[in-house]
Amino acid sequence: xxxxxxxxxxxxxxxxxxxxxxxxxxxxxxxxxxxxxxxxxxxxxxxxxxxxxxxxxxxxxxxxxxxxxxxxxxxxxxxxxxxxxxxxxxxxxxxxxxxxxxxxxxxxxxxxxxxxxxxxxxxxxxxxxxxxxxxxxxxxxxxxxxxxxxxxxxxxxxxxxxxxxxxxxxxxxxxxxxxxxxxxxxxxxxxxxxxxxxxxxxxxxxxxxxx
Numbered sequence: 023x024x025x026x027x028x029x030x031x032x033x034x035x036x037x038x039x040x041x042x043x044x045x046x047x048x049x050x051x052x053x054x055x056x057x058x059x060x061x062x063x064x065x066x067x068x069x070x071x072x073x074x075x076x077x078x079x080x081x082x083x084x085x086x087x088x089x090x091x092x093x094x095x096x097x098x099x100x101x102x103x104x105x106x107x108x109x110x111x112x113x114x115x116x117x118x119x120x121x122x123x124x125x126x127x128x129x130x131x132x133x134x135x136x137x138x139x140x141x142x143x144x145x146x147x148x149x150x151x152x153x154x155x156x157x158x159x160x161x162x163x164x165x166x167x168x169x170x171x172x173x174x175x176x177x178x179x180x181x182x183x184x185x186x187x188x189x190x191x192x193x194x195x196x197x198x199x200x201x202x203x204x205x206x207x208x209x210x211x212x213x214x215x216x217x218x219x220x221x222x223x224x225x226x227x228x229x230x231x232x233x
Contacts, residue, residue, distance in 0.1 A: 053081070053082060053083055054082070054083040054085075055077060055082055055083065055084045055085070055114050056085045056087070056111070056112060056113050056114060057073065057084075057085070057086050057087075057113060057114050057115050057116060057117070058086060058087035058088065058089050058108060058113060058116050058117070059086070059087075059088055059089065059116065059117040059118075059119065060089045060091065060101065060104055060105075060108075060116055060117070060118055060119070060122055060126075061089075061090065061091065061117075061118065061119030061120055061121070061122060062090065062091050062092045062097075062098065062119075062120060062121055062122075063090070063092055064088055064090050064119060065088065065090055065093075067088060067119075069086060069117060070086040070087075070088060073086040074086050089104050089108070089116075091104070091121075091122070098121050098122060098125060101122050101125055101126060101129065102129055105126070105129055105146070105153065108148075109148050109153070113148060114147070114148060115145060115146055115147040115148055116145070116146045117144060117145055118143055118144050118145065118146060119144065123142045123143055123144055124141060124142060124143075126143050126146065126155065127141065127143055127155060129153065130143070130146065130153045130154065130155040131152040131153050131154065132152065132153075132154050132155070133154070133155045133156075134154070134155065134156045134157065136156065136157045136158075136160060136192075137155045137156050137157040139192070140157050140159075140160065140192055142157050142159065143155035143156065143157055144156070144157055144158055144159050145157070145158055160192045160196070164196055164197055167197060168197065176197055
């Protein structure tokens with residue numbers, strides 16, 4: 023059975039969402055599930071409460087840990103060690119967020135079609151000695167758009183950003199939009215002063231120049 027959780031643009035555990043390949047099954051001892059989130063500056067993340075509340079509703083001992091690279095020696099460079107430690111401790115999987123969504127790819131055995139296409143991973147599943155990377159960001163963005171702005175025109179959309187914004191671009195494409203993607207070519211003010219009609223903007227402060 024699928025688990026329906028509040029829709030967010032990320033941090034939705036891949037095993038519970040529709041995928042381009044069959045979703046991995048829960049561990050044999052499904053009453054206990056240990057997962058976590060790796061990223062920077064994530065101490066205030068709502069992911070633990072969201073996941074554990076859903077786990078309790080399903081009768082699971084669902085534990086969700088925060089692994090903040092800002093608080094470990096080596097920072098984001100410690101990612102390989104964090105994955106090794108999580109796997110050794112019996113984690114079922116991990117959510118991955120900034121700045122590790124691309125860095126984690128070389129550390130995996132395989133990728134879902136979506137993750138391979140976007141070259142961005144927000145979920146890692148440990149299964150039968152392998153690490154499989156998934157991307158559910160596009161799905162969360164698409165569902166938020168579909169539910170929250172069902173009547174918004176999608177024929178002209180400007181997407182300002184890079185990195186994780188690629189998932190937003192893919193989501194808009196699947197919603198029959200024709201997004202114009204700008205990673206580095208212009209600033210937000212240049213776009214807004216061009217006189218072109220635009221719908222919502224998505225941007226990455228780390229990789230885009232915003233005036």
